[in-house]
Amino acid sequence: MIKAAEELFAEYGHENVSLRQLTSHAGVNVAAVNYHFGSKELLVEAVFQTLVQRVCDQRELALEKLERGDTLTLEEVVRSFVDPYLGNGNEKQGALLARFLMRNRLYPTDGTRRVVSEYLDPMAKKYIAAFAQVCPKLSKEQLVWRYLFMTNTLAASSAGDNLSRRLESLSPDTGKAELQDRREAMIEFLISAFR
Template sequence: MTTTHFNTKDRILGAAEELFAQHGFSGTSLRQVTSRADVNIAAVNYHFGSKENLVNEVFRRRMDEMSERRLSSLREAQEEHPGELEPILAAFIRPALALTLDRHGSAFVRVLARAYAEKNDRLRKFLSDNYGQVLREFAKAISPCLPDLGKEDLYWRMDFVAGALTYAMADFGLIKRPAGVSDKAHSDKAAQALIRFAAAGLRAD
């Protein structure tokens, strides 16, 4: 892949990510993307073929890496802390919150929030088909830690954990980073609080 090829594709993805974060998927046109990326419409068609594929690739660019980090952390948690719930939750939560510390990842966090807020059946199917397995792997790992919890209840609670995580990533809540506290320290504190909250919710009668 040539540098020009990579830069053009990457510029389009970066522009699309920023615009989707600001205006949503239906509110962003390909013309806006090409203008922001300083490319012509032929470049978008060449690299992605359609707006739907462009949306999918914006997610793939971030979600593939995050999924790999989650699964790698999950394997470590199972090896180093067998049968313990909190390390498994940390493997799920910390890689996602780490996105908020990345200068480019912060825009994607808002895009992810849009995916939850907007009704887009094709996007939801894409995310389910490509990343649903990650959630199922975590549910499989958590199940032995909670032997009395049925599969349906486990899946409900994992969905609630994922929703709370997305909310925390988007920084919608009451807790804001205090002055003098670094983004990293604030993210670590959020992770610790969410892990405790998720563990309590999963263990609830």
């Protein structure tokens, strides 16, 4: 049921998916949502937690791999953070996570606060430590601020397709922005923010 919900939420937004659509897509009856989750809102929180866990696992593996290498670089750390949002095949995951994170900032619940505290805060501390290794001249406070600005920038630019349309309207000669172009522009921007 969580996988079906994630697919529909990524496509239409969780606010626009009815329980009937969700249960039809999952091949279960409406009572199953209440039985397993208690409510649609608790199912939404379960999807948020599942998504956050997956992204944190991806980032954890990426950081471990980088730390086993010869030299950790700023670009590698930034790329490992961006990839779960904009890496190949992660676009829907990134957009859905970005929407959930933005919603949590505006309308936090006890459940979403718990997910942030349990998964995102420890991962943030690991990234801040990795950035401290590759940006030794920055103070802890500067690193935290830049990390927060990075997460907000990435979430805001990953939440939907409007960024590509906005680029086309501001710079019609540029043409359609491909995901790879957006990803590389984001990485370049974030690297410059930590220098």
